[in-house]
Amino acid sequence: MYIKDIIKDIPHKVLSGSIEKDISNIFYDSREVIKDALFVCITGIKTDGHKYIDDVIKKGAQAIIVSKHININEAYRDITVIQVPDSRKALAIASRNFCHNPSKDFNLIGITGTNGKTTTTFLIDHILKQHHKKTGLIGTIENRINDKVIESSRTTPESYDLQKLLQNMKNEQVDNVIMEVSSHALSLDRVYGLSYKTAVFTNLSLDHLDYHKTMDNYLKAKAKLFKMSEYGVVNIDDKASNAILREAQCKKIYTYSTMNPKADFYANKIELNATGVVFNLIFDEKIYRVNYSTPGKFSVYNALAGIIATYIEGIPLSNIIEYINQFTGVSGRFETINSQSGYSVIVDYAHSPDGLLNVLKSIKEFAKGRVITVFGCGGDRDKSKRPIMGEIASEYSDFVIITSDNPRTENPETIIKEIEVGISKNKCAYSTILSRKEGIKFAITMAEEDDVILIAGKGHETYQEINDEIYDFNDVEIVKETIQEESNLV
Numbered sequence: 001m002y003i004k005d006i007i008k009d010i011p012h013k014v015l016s017g018s019i020e021k022d023i024s025n026i027f028y029d030s031r032e033v034i035k036d037a038l039f040v041c042i043t044g045i046k047t048d049g050h051k052y053i054d055d056v057i058k059k060g061a062q063a064i065i066v067s068k069h070i071n072i073n074e075a076y077r078d079i080t081v082i083q084v085p086d087s088r089k090a091l092a093i094a095s096r097n098f099c100h101n102p103s104k105d106f107n108l109i110g111i112t113g114t115n116g117k118t119t120t121t122f123l124i125d126h127i128l129k130q131h132h133k134k135t136g137l138i139g140t141i142e143n144r145i146n147d148k149v150i151e152s153s154r155t156t157p158e159s160y161d162l163q164k165l166l167q168n169m170k171n172e173q174v175d176n177v178i179m180e181v182s183s184h185a186l187s188l189d190r191v192y193g194l195s196y197k198t199a200v201f202t203n204l205s206l207d208h209l210d211y212h213k214t215m216d217n218y219l220k221a222k223a224k225l226f227k228m229s230e231y232g233v234v235n236i237d238d239k240a241s242n243a244i245l246r247e248a249q250c251k252k253i254y255t256y257s258t259m260n261p262k263a264d265f266y267a268n269k270i271e272l273n274a275t276g277v278v279f280n281l282i283f284d285e286k287i288y289r290v291n292y293s294t295p296g297k298f299s300v301y302n303a304l305a306g307i308i309a310t311y312i313e314g315i316p317l318s319n320i321i322e323y324i325n326q327f328t329g330v331s332g333r334f335e336t337i338n339s340q341s342g343y344s345v346i347v348d349y350a351h352s353p354d355g356l357l358n359v360l361k362s363i364k365e366f367a368k369g370r371v372i373t374v375f376g377c378g379g380d381r382d383k384s385k386r387p388i389m390g391e392i393a394s395e396y397s398d399f400v401i402i403t404s405d406n407p408r409t410e411n412p413e414t415i416i417k418e419i420e421v422g423i424s425k426n427k428c429a430y431s432t433i434l435s436r437k438e439g440i441k442f443a444i445t446m447a448e449e450d451d452v453i454l455i456a457g458k459g460h461e462t463y464q465e466i467n468d469e470i471y472d473f474n475d476v477e478i479v480k481e482t483i484q485e486e487s488n489l490v
């Protein structure tokens, strides 16, 4: 595509070279640049793309987008250099142009919030598919085009990767794309220039302060999505919803609640049990009984969000409720493994204080025996949540095993100590076991009939990241193997 077409709608100044050149591809990482490329220099948190200009020109880049003043070497005078005020926004619009604005050809649904994004996207995808729609899905566990799975390395991809993925989805003629929109993506303009049909707000609670610094910044990032969307779907039981509603520029907003009968979609008569939730949905003065097979009060919220987003797509409520009945849940989200000895193990992705609190409260609703919790916290991420999660685990468990999550480049023993600070020692007994595998094994060895073991934090993850190395690791597999070994011993 010609540079002049790629930079359409981007405020810019051409510093050198021609914009009539044909470009092979766009890159934001110098390490990937190939001949005839356009390289967008991004000033990041760790490094600065402007540092790699010489390098990309040597690799054959023909055009460069910069956001800083640069001195162009005489030898490079044929290289097209374009200056823009904001190179992340420029990357998003250039990518959208280069991919022929794919999202204009389908309805885009975006889910934001601290918890529940993956679960809600999977539920919406399920409902739409049951109604014979073709779908694309983008999020933490995987990306999908209809039933084809594409590996995902980020909750919301960088703008260029996102536009390419949306283009592939368009080529497969999807009717809808359902995507998780992380606060990082909103803050770093990965979704800049997209128009959503529907934006969903699930909730806001403590997480990611390593990046956002304050809860207010975190909330403002989430609120951006509601300026880019035709319809809004908002959980008004969450106190952050006031700010979302205030900032939203949607043409229509549907609210949902389990506490306020004035919400557009209101749930009451909620029954919680070990296999799921059942509740009454009240909409437009009609009552529908909904069955959803993931336990926990938070499941009612995810179901409500899924119901409204698909109602906006024109699917009759009676159909939606029938489809929800057949939804079997998401891997690593309240995934239950029953043992022959009568105890059960729940693998869950709760990795924030609110997530852990919700899952433990839900377990308390049905656990007949002790609750044994195994968890850790990720390294190189928000440290403020560590003692709070320690406190929650000890308040709601009979025994806690603090272990490693993904320590990344931090010392795992230090992370464990920071969690330990929050443990209420008079509330419950606990152990610290560095190896997550040993921690899980220890919990299973001590479990007796009717006990419930919660293994929190890694859910679907199939790896453990320690010191920049990725090791195979799968909570569910370790649980199954250990239960098997235990039963062989009996």
Ligand SMILES: CC(=O)N[C@H]1[C@@H](OP(=O)(O)OP(=O)(O)OC[C@H]2O[C@@H](n3ccc(=O)[nH]c3=O)[C@H](O)[C@@H]2O)O[C@H](CO)[C@@H](O)[C@@H]1O[C@H](C)C(=O)N[C@@H](C)C(=O)N[C@H](CCC(=O)O)C(=O)O
Binding pocket: 028, 029, 030, 031, 041, 042, 043, 044, 045, 046, 047, 048, 049, 052, 153, 154, 155, 156, 157, 158, 182, 183, 184, 185, 188, 211
């Ligand atoms: C905090 C954050 O999101 N950081 C993202 C940000 O990194 P950064 O600003 O530090 O970038 P940088 O490393 O300084 O590099 C600046 C520029 O130089 C380029 N570069 C760098 C090195 C080089 O040799 N050559 C080169 O050209 C980089 O490609 C980049 O364009 O921009 C990079 C380029 O797109 C991202 O890779 C990086 O994501 C990092 C890896 C990350 O871990 N992000 C996580 C926290 C994240 O985004 N998580 C959310 C989920 C959160 C949730 O649970 O809700 C997600 O959406 O996945």
Ligand SMILES: Nc1ncnc2c1ncn2[C@@H]1O[C@H](COP(=O)(O)OP(=O)(O)OP(=O)(O)O)[C@@H](O)[C@H]1O
Binding pocket: 113, 114, 115, 116, 117, 118, 119, 120, 140, 155, 180, 202, 203, 298, 299, 301, 302, 332, 333, 334, 348, 349, 350, 351, 354, 355, 356, 358, 359, 459
């Ligand atoms: N609506 C909800 N409210 C509070 N907690 C929830 C909710 N839904 C799920 N959870 C808890 O949060 C965990 C993560 O859920 P899910 O993966 O759907 O969230 P997410 O927003 O996609 O997370 P991430 O930001 O890591 O992608 C679940 O395992 C569960 O413990």
Ligand SMILES: N[C@H](CCC[C@H](N)C(=O)O)C(=O)O
Binding pocket: 155, 351, 377, 378, 379, 381, 405, 406, 457, 458, 461
């Ligand atoms: N999307 C979340 C995932 C956390 C999962 C947990 N297992 C960890 O590694 O910290 C984050 O980036 O904070």
Ligand SMILES: [Mg+2]
Binding pocket: 117, 118, 119, 139, 140, 141, 155, 180
């Ligand atoms: Mg997710």
